[in-house]
Amino acid sequence: MSNLVLHRIRIVLAIALGIPFIMIGVEHFLRPAPFDAIVPAYLGFPRFWTLASGITEVLLGIGIMLPPCRRLAALCLAVFLMCVYPANLNMWLNDIPFNGHVLSHKAHLLRLFIQLLLICLALWLADWRKGSTRKAAVITNED
Numbered sequence: 001m002s003n004l005v006l007h008r009i010r011i012v013l014a015i016a017l018g019i020p021f022i023m024i025g026v027e028h029f030l031r032p033a034p035f036d037a038i039v040p041a042y043l044g045f046p047r048f049w050t051l052a053s054g055i056t057e058v059l060l061g062i063g064i065m066l067p068p069c070r071r072l073a074a075l076c077l078a079v080f081l082m083c084v085y086p087a088n089l090n091m092w093l094n095d096i097p098f099n100g101h102v103l104s105h106k107a108h109l110l111r112l113f114i115q116l117l118l119i120c121l122a123l124w125l126a127d128w129r130k131g132s133t134r135k136a137a138v139i140t141n142e143d
Contacts, residue, residue: 013125015065017061017125022062025059028050032054056080074123075126085115
């Protein structure tokens with residue numbers, strides 16, 4: 001696949017990922033109660049975490065759609081997705097309903113798979129392997 005085709009795919013996927021993250025982030029402010037309910041008790045202050053994650057989702061959603069910010073935003077998004085998974089796990093282990101529905105075991109497995117897929121997609125959008133290759137090349141040239 002040519003670099004131009006990959007570049008265009010990255011643009012489309014960044015927009016396709018950014019828009020839902022912005023929408024879900026805004027939802028944290030419009031209807032925070034379902035998000036508050038899944039915050040693990042050990043974190044305390046559920047509303048704080050709901051609003052903090054909401055603004056983070058909005059900012060990262062915007063960031064991955066903007067080419068100058070995409071790499072950093074996508075790397076941060078991958079880390080963010082790992083950091084918020086404990087809320088999903090809390091919902092799973094404690095059968096906490098979300099929007100009035102308790103998800104089945106299969107639905108939680110699907111949600112985990114999607115989370116992993118989103119992390120991989122964010123890393124691909126960040127082109128993270130390219131950065132590590134450049135670093136390795138610089139180190140080997142100095143020897």
